[in-house]
Amino acid sequence: MENLANRAAENLAKVRQQKPLIHNITNYVVMNFTANALLAMGASPVMAHAHNEVEEMASIAAALVLNIGTLTDDWTASMIKAGKKASELGTPIILDPVGSGATSLRTRAAKEIIRETKLSVIRGNASEILSLRDSESKTKGVDSVHSVEEAAETAKMLAGELKTTLAITGPTDVVTDGENIIQIRNGHPLMACITGTGCAATVTIAAFSAVDKHPLYAAATALAFFGLAGQVAGAKAAAPGSFMIEILNALYTITPEDLKAGARIIR
Amino acid sequence: MENLANRAAENLAKVRQQKPLIHNITNYVVMNFTANALLAMGASPVMAHAHNEVEEMASIAAALVLNIGTLTDDWTASMIKAGKKASELGTPIILDPVGSGATSLRTRAAKEIIRETKLSVIRGNASEILSLRDSESKTKGVDSVHSVEEAAETAKMLAGELKTTLAITGPTDVVTDGENIIQIRNGHPLMACITGTGCAATVTIAAFSAVDKHPLYAAATALAFFGLAGQVAGAKAAAPGSFMIEILNALYTITPEDLKAGARIIR
Amino acid sequence: MENLANRAAENLAKVRQQKPLIHNITNYVVMNFTANALLAMGASPVMAHAHNEVEEMASIAAALVLNIGTLTDDWTASMIKAGKKASELGTPIILDPVGSGATSLRTRAAKEIIRETKLSVIRGNASEILSLRDSESKTKGVDSVHSVEEAAETAKMLAGELKTTLAITGPTDVVTDGENIIQIRNGHPLMACITGTGCAATVTIAAFSAVDKHPLYAAATALAFFGLAGQVAGAKAAAPGSFMIEILNALYTITPEDLKAGARIIR
Numbered sequence: 001m002e003n004l005a006n007r008a009a010e011n012l013a014k015v016r017q018q019k020p021l022i023h024n025i026t027n028y029v030v031m032n033f034t035a036n037a038l039l040a041m042g043a044s045p046v047m048a049h050a051h052n053e054v055e056e057m058a059s060i061a062a063a064l065v066l067n068i069g070t071l072t073d074d075w076t077a078s079m080i081k082a083g084k085k086a087s088e089l090g091t092p093i094i095l096d097p098v099g100s101g102a103t104s105l106r107t108r109a110a111k112e113i114i115r116e117t118k119l120s121v122i123r124g125n126a127s128e129i130l131s132l133r134d135s136e137s138k139t140k141g142v143d144s145v146h147s148v149e150e151a152a153e154t155a156k157m158l159a160g161e162l163k164t165t166l167a168i169t170g171p172t173d174v175v176t177d178g179e180n181i182i183q184i185r186n187g188h189p190l191m192a193c194i195t196g197t198g199c200a201a202t203v204t205i206a207a208f209s210a211v212d213k214h215p216l217y218a219a220a221t222a223l224a225f226f227g228l229a230g231q232v233a234g235a236k237a238a239a240p241g242s243f244m245i246e247i248l249n250a251l252y253t254i255t256p257e258d259l260k261a262g263a264r265i266i267r
Numbered sequence: 268m269e270n271l272a273n274r275a276a277e278n279l280a281k282v283r284q285q286k287p288l289i290h291n292i293t294n295y296v297v298m299n300f301t302a303n304a305l306l307a308m309g310a311s312p313v314m315a316h317a318h319n320e321v322e323e324m325a326s327i328a329a330a331l332v333l334n335i336g337t338l339t340d341d342w343t344a345s346m347i348k349a350g351k352k353a354s355e356l357g358t359p360i361i362l363d364p365v366g367s368g369a370t371s372l373r374t375r376a377a378k379e380i381i382r383e384t385k386l387s388v389i390r391g392n393a394s395e396i397l398s399l400r401d402s403e404s405k406t407k408g409v410d411s412v413h414s415v416e417e418a419a420e421t422a423k424m425l426a427g428e429l430k431t432t433l434a435i436t437g438p439t440d441v442v443t444d445g446e447n448i449i450q451i452r453n454g455h456p457l458m459a460c461i462t463g464t465g466c467a468a469t470v471t472i473a474a475f476s477a478v479d480k481h482p483l484y485a486a487a488t489a490l491a492f493f494g495l496a497g498q499v500a501g502a503k504a505a506a507p508g509s510f511m512i513e514i515l516n517a518l519y520t521i522t523p524e525d526l527k528a529g530a531r532i533i534r
Numbered sequence: 535m536e537n538l539a540n541r542a543a544e545n546l547a548k549v550r551q552q553k554p555l556i557h558n559i560t561n562y563v564v565m566n567f568t569a570n571a572l573l574a575m576g577a578s579p580v581m582a583h584a585h586n587e588v589e590e591m592a593s594i595a596a597a598l599v600l601n602i603g604t605l606t607d608d609w610t611a612s613m614i615k616a617g618k619k620a621s622e623l624g625t626p627i628i629l630d631p632v633g634s635g636a637t638s639l640r641t642r643a644a645k646e647i648i649r650e651t652k653l654s655v656i657r658g659n660a661s662e663i664l665s666l667r668d669s670e671s672k673t674k675g676v677d678s679v680h681s682v683e684e685a686a687e688t689a690k691m692l693a694g695e696l697k698t699t700l701a702i703t704g705p706t707d708v709v710t711d712g713e714n715i716i717q718i719r720n721g722h723p724l725m726a727c728i729t730g731t732g733c734a735a736t737v738t739i740a741a742f743s744a745v746d747k748h749p750l751y752a753a754a755t756a757l758a759f760f761g762l763a764g765q766v767a768g769a770k771a772a773a774p775g776s777f778m779i780e781i782l783n784a785l786y787t788i789t790p791e792d793l794k795a796g797a798r799i800i801r
Contacts, residue, residue, distance in 0.1 A: 004423050010371060011442070028295050028298050028314070029298045029299050029314050030299065032299055032404065033299060042459075052326055069314070070298075070314050070315065070316065071315075071317060071320070072316070072317040072318075073317070073319070099313065099315070102324070102327070103315070103320050103323045104320075105317055105320040105323070106320070116512055124330070159325060193306050193519065194303055194306060194307075195299060195302040195306055237491050239307070239515070239516035239517075239519045239520050240303065240306065240307045240515055240516065240517030240519050241303070241307070241511070241512035241513060241514065241516040241519075242512055242516055244268060244303070244512075244515070255410070
């Protein structure tokens with residue numbers, strides 16, 4: 001069995017060396033934070049959502065992030081256009097179904113994106129991921145979650161049905177491609193007290209997917225890195241304002257060796 | 268006469284216990300900061316503005332924030348749609364008329380929202396609030412204010428005419444429902460040196476309105492809490508970057524007991 | 535030869551005294567950061583992009599910023615409308631051609647804005663500025679640059695052709711009006727590790743242009759101030775999260791005397 005802590009360290013080193021361009025079509029709330037997260041870890045972010053620009057931008061990107069927070073139908077159309085181009089080119093696409101299950105607009109959009117594009121990874125909390133089933137569960141906004149366990153029992157089956165890799169984040173993260181299940185036990189409770197940690201985890205998966213073509217391992221190693229950044233930040237900051245800043249610092253200062261030592265990836 | 272410092276402490280405790288979902292239709296500049304402010308104090312923010320989503324989101328929210336910074340007619344239409352649904356359900360609605368008086372678009376939109384929805388509280392600076400009259404006064408952008416005194420003399424009358432509670436923030440905050448006037452003397456001068464403090468005060472009123480159905484008291488206690496956060500931040504930070512972070516920290520660390528001791532609510 | 539360090543100090547003092555209103559039509563990613571940068575240095579930011587508002591807002595502003603990150607055709611139309619009004623009134627307009635050269639939408643929009651409005655200064659990295667020629671060069675997103683030298687040799691000629699002042703930022707900044715060339719050697723490597731430093735440099739030029747009607751000197755002195763803020767921040771912070779906060783602090787705490795002593799403006 002491959003040592004995924006080693007692979008995490010290698011992926012981080014590759015991100016810093018290759019500086020992959022990550023094309024984001026994402027929500028207004030987190031654009032600044034996720035752009036800064038990508039820059040801090042060594043990647044190159046670009047945000048672009050115009051109908052008549054997204055195919056061109058997706059064509060030069062190493063990975064594409066589709067995030068449905070603050071969604072409108074207009075943005076969904078851009079996401080699908082960019083996603084089709086990326087699918088055609090074999091560029092990894094990571095979907096963050098923010099708030100899916102909370103409103104029918106978001107659930108419908110998430111399902112449409114799943115249907116129309118070839119996704120590498122879907123990253124969400126348990127409630128969002130569960131909403132991608134024909135479930136009737138309603139999430140309470142974007143910050144509430146059901147238990148990871150509730151999700152884990154159906155996640156593997158769901159990943160198989162959706163023919164993609166699912167990354168369910170929470171106190172313990174679960175990543176599954178329908179055949180294998182990996183748990184990641186990095187992270188810190190303050191991650192739930194600032195906006196955009198989930199979205200930043202998603203862009204980290206995108207950056208790692210740009211350098212690691214195996215979606216299951218890209219997602220698992222990315223979540224270990226992002227979770228370790230949370231731990232490092234949590235050791236320095238006791239409240240959410242400072243924690244948000246220390247996460248950005250940690251994404252910059254954590255070395256591949258730190259990650260090799262600190263990754264808690266269980267399979 | 269009820270002790271409003273006690274009520275402030277109780278309201279803060281209720282926000283942390285109930286974690287009310289606050290639906291925001293707000294401006295691009297402050298979305299991240301106000302989402303983080305709500306999370307830090309213990310509430311659950313969601314941002315959603317699509318025409319075909321806002322009624323559903325407003326229906327599951329405990330309070331609705333309408334903020335007209337970076338406005339377009341398209342967003343005004345969404346605000347009114349969400350506001351009508353919230354009015355129908357009796358959900359508290361807080362209006363932040365950012366820049367009203369500076370341009371006719373914003374003044375017109377603020378007045379339309381007032382006419383079409385049942386607002387609990389309108390929170391603005393003196394110039395913005397005065398523009399809601401048939402006044403000719405022009406504000407100089409969103410960060411300039413006339414004196415609070417200039418506003419206070421007409422605020423009570425205006426609140427009566429508009430049949431709502433007005434919260435006018437400045438060095439001294441004034442809250443009035445047309446019958447009573449309450450002054451809040453918390454706060455710090457650096458609050459004027461970062462963007463979004465007014466908008467964050469507004470979302471704090473929304474969170475407190477979700478747990479206190481008396482708009483006058485919800486607004487007054489919320490402003491005492493937010494102003495105290497400014498004071499705590501100002502004791503730790505001497506410049507606006509650090510101050511912005513320390514405000515988020517303070518919204519998280521201030522206890523109900525701290526608030527009971529530190530609230531400066533005069534009536 | 536005039537001492538531009540003195541002029542930089544005078545311009546900073548004027549910004550703090552006059553608090554010029556800066557109208558921004560800018561990208562979603564940096565709205566919060568550039569608003570905070572303007573507030574920290576003493577100016578008054580306003581963000582407004584609605585077709586039926588931009589002329590009114592531009593009419594009361596002391597300078598106008600047009601920034602094409604996260605662009606759509608709809609926003610380009612607003613930029614040109616605002617820009618025409620500002621041109622008519624003689625209000626300084628600063629263009630930030632974010633990502634020009636990376637996609638045809640952005641290159642086309644930048645060129646259209648140049649054609650339709652009377653720009654005071656265009657601020658970009660070397661690759662963006664070079665894309666404004668009839669060049670075939672492609673930029674790799676918004677964070678990659680060619681060498682400043684590559685740009686400098688054509689910048690003076692290009693400034694003459696475009697009849698404007700060009701400010702090319704990088705390890706060494708170059709400002710030219712087609713006749714004169716000024717180099718600014720302030721700044722810090724961490725400025726490349728957070729999003730929005732280029733955009734914040736642009737709004738600093740706008741604030742200085744509001745108080746100094748000579749575009750070449752306004753741009754050069756603004757870049758010295760912003761670069762010095764980077765140096766002050768870099769002396770306090772070793773990672774990008776903290777650096778972002780310390781830049782805002784430095785824009786607030788640097789005095790005109792500090793700037794006079796620290797400006798590295800060479801001509």
